Amino acid sequence: MLALEFVSTVRATRSGPVDTLSDVAGMTAWAREHAAGLGIGPGFTATEDLRREVVELRQAVRALFARAVAPDPASGADAHRLPGFAESLDLVNAAALAVPLAPRLEWPDAGAPVARTVPATEAAWSPRIRAALAASAIALLAGPERERLRTCPAPRCVLYFVKEHARQEWCSVGCGNRARAARHYHQHKAR
Template identity: 80%
Template sequence: MLALEFVSTVRATRSGPLDTLSDVADMTGWGRAHAAELGLATDFTATEDLWREVIELRQAVRALFARAVAPGPVSSADADRLPGAAASLDLVNAAALAVPRAPRLEWPDGGEPVATDVPAGRAGESARIRAALAASAIELLAGPERGQLHACPAPRCVLYFVKEHPRQEWCSVGCGNRARAARHYHQHKGR
């Protein structure tokens, strides 16, 4: 899901959190990698303003994810730097509303008619990108998957994930292994 990939641009490394959208070049690469979902050309190039706007939106979405997993623990990557819930909600809604969508009927020769959502008017690239990201976050947060959204509790992990199995505790097998190894170490440390 695009919203999870978007908030996961903040990751953990051995030396601490890593922002994979740390500059305009990173934003350009991420945009090109997600061009189809964002409605971008494959030769997309980010601007400084677009990058700043996307980072601001990411923090708002992370704040709403933190609210969604409460009372459970939130991601430790930036919990102390997240905007308030009301401001985040306003920003995400404004970004989604900036590019209204309308249904368009497509009916290929010999095929069945299909309705697709397209932008209802002309909008700049930044508004289109932020609208797609905000809409993905709204879809996740207002949908049935919100109840399965969790912050990974593994040591040093800062990712959110949607629990796919009732017994799933971590975002990945690697995080599960790290958590079990840390628990084993702490249990046997003083022996």
Template identity: 80%
Template sequence: MSALEFVSTVRATRTGLTDLLSDVQGMTAWGREHAAELGVDPDFTASEELRSEVVELRQAVRALFARAVAPGAASDADAHRLPDFAESLDLVNAAALAVPSAPRLEWPAGQAPRARTVPGVAATESERIRATLATSAIELLAGPRREQIRVCPAPRCVLYFLKEHPRQEWCSLGCGNRARAARHYRQHRDG
């Protein structure tokens, strides 16, 4: 599971912010879409408690991403909704530690052996999901790619992205086009 995919469950649309995890149905659909990465059954069904815990973790990860892009500004569209940095750091670490994992060797008949990461302790579905998401965020934020994390500066965009090219400024071509159009409009309106 990509930490960027997780934090991108909040995005801007023409009508405002859209939260893919705003209700149990959205959380269920997103969980099913990412069932393999999250280690849940394809017929996964979220509860309100699980959804609330995952959204709280997402906001904490977004706060850590905001810190990672510092001294640049966090996303203007949701910076005011992000929790405190220290609280966010504690929450992410606690979520990852709640379900220690270990490699497990599997050797199916007639196939090559493979390692699979499995929970080292019994855990609830919510704990397993949050541990997976928190671990993904920790790996990105503690790894060499952290330096590539950027916040999209396009109007109303709330997405974080990895800067893959030296000239890349936006999360997508669409955001780049909107930013250029907004700049063009301001120049002609003010000039």
């Protein structure tokens, strides 16, 4: 899900928080990795202006995710730095409207038909990328997945995830292991 991948560009490692989009090289690499969802080619190269605009959009989407998981706590990565709800909602909606998107059917000679979402009009990279990201966030937040959106409660984790089954508590097996190890440590330390 592109929206989750997008907000997960802020994550935590053993050495602290990491922002994949902290520089133009990181933005370029992340965009190329998600080229199909963003409607860009493999030769795409980000600019500093695009990176700043995408990071601003990411913070707005993270603010909307924080609202979606309430009353549970928001991600600890940046909850104190998120823009306000109304401002975030306006920014996401404006980004989605900047470039109308439309489905396009592609049917290769030796394969099954595939639907891709593409810009309905020609547009510069920045509005195209931000429109695709905003549309993905809107689809997640307005769809049934919103009810299953969670913040990972594992120590040091700052990710959002969509709960796939009733017993899922963490975003990954690694986070579950880390949470259980921390709980075990605290139980035995108290003795």
